[in-house]
Amino acid sequence: MKVVQGLYYSKEHEWVRVEGEYAYIGITDYAQHSLGDIVFVELPEVDDELTVDDSFSVVESVKAASDVYTPVSGVIVEANIILEVEPQLLNQNPYENWIVKLELDDLNELDKLMNSEEYQKFCEKQ
């Protein structure tokens, strides 16, 4: 199971990559592996405002639909529409394929998330 350094991680198995005041959010390798074959991704609308723990996307495997929750607050500036045609990218390369890009409200929220070492340990205990 792969964990990438330099990202922030949530207990719900989302990752956050911060670039300045923006954050890209996706699902981790652990998440894609436990979901199985991903066949559909429902994306949110640009300009939607999200607060921590809001569900902003639904990732559907063959078997089930799973909500994706935001670990940080902000306004959606972009959704990764490539996932509408190639949802399997989330299986193939979960850390390169973000789901949404947010303009962050509060950088302090990142302090509550795990770093890669902490997340690795968290997954080992699951």
Place this chain on the structure above:
Amino acid sequence: MGIKRTPLYEEHLKLGAKMVDFAGWEMPIQYSGITDEHLSVRNDVGIFDVSHMGEILIEGSDALAFVQNLVTNDVSKLVNQQVQYTLMCYEDGGVVDDLLVYRYDEFKILLVVNASNADKDFEWVVRHIGEYRVKTTNLSDSYGQVAVQGPNAEKIVQTLTNYDLTQIKFFFFTELEMNGSHFIVSRTGYTGEDGFEIYGEPKDIINLWQKFINLGVKPIALGARDTLRFEASLPLYGDEISDKITPLEASLGYFVKLDTDFIGKAALVKQKEAGLKRKLVGIKLLSKGILRHGYPVYNQDHQEIGNITTGYLLPDYEFAVALAIVETNYTNIGEKVLVGIRNKVYEAEVINKKFMDKKYKK
């Protein structure tokens, strides 16, 4: 009662299966992935652990009459070594379970029932013995069972037995030697493909499973078992049929012979005479997304007219398809309906529920 494991539990772990609790059994949900497993069965061959299925043996001079009273199909039509798909109903026409009837002879009949209903079924069967001279035995824990399914099923199974498998016709069974042990083998399945269901002693089933795996047969888990049966429009208890959905509503009238006598017949005759209020149909979603069990179906006025019983985005399908039980007024093919997915409503269309042509060897 603790969670149960089939004789093949250790084999699943060795193969790296993802395990889940299914009807009180610790079963594999997937090995390589549902899509890959689904396509392996459609294009080649796969093996399933179905040891969790229940087996109930009925023996005695009244065996045939006893079974006839329990099931909707006409078991008097069966010859020795023939298998029949049928249903057991409650007095109100709701379904106790769907099952296979294996006729050894008129004094010995094996019922193969769903794992999730096995205990309930056995109680139901025993409760109706009354004056019938029969002995009922729950053999669910004595048998292991595998299914080998797919266009290459016959070819691969034939490599392990001297018995000429072409002699086993569709929905017939025989007892034969395979891989050095004794098995019951029927040409039946739950995938819409040709194939066999094989029953044997747990230790023999383990050896047979290992043999097939070593021959390169792909293991197929419950995830793909459901997509395969769904694509072949085969019903699953709890989805298309239940104690609330009768066989007639589920479009299984072919397996209900109203010229025989059985528990629930009066209710089904009444339902048929009054006209069915709802029926099972195919539904195609006209936009991207996936329809799932329980999602509501609406008419154009946004009134609820039914719900989805099973739905998937199947491998190689552009749009999601589903089975749904809806009010009879909306069951014409081409009918435009609406479906609720989470908090939104989407356009969908009634289609023929025969999503694929079955490839049985008859």
